[in-house]
Amino acid sequence: MNYDKDKVDDFTLALVFLGVHDEDEFGARSWKGFDWDALSRLHQKGFIGNPIGKTKSVTLSKEGLDRAKQLFEKFFGTESA
Helix, strand or coil, X not given: CXXXXXXXXXXXXXXXXXXXXXXXXXXXXXXXXXXXXXXXXXXXXXXXXXXXXXXXXXXXXXXXXXXXXXXXXXXXXXXXX
């Protein structure tokens, strides 16, 4: 099946924001229960650390955390009245 991988990556990164924990000025960690190909592309784009490994979470760069929050608000946020 053909699909827009960049759109999948954006939605995946937005959903990664739901699992964010251990946030600091350098980035954060999040649970990595997502498609491995999408996580690999996010790693290649510099948004997350290498997802390969035994840990159940992945690191988000500061840029990745900011982008994840922005995308989450875009896709799932509600506008206040």
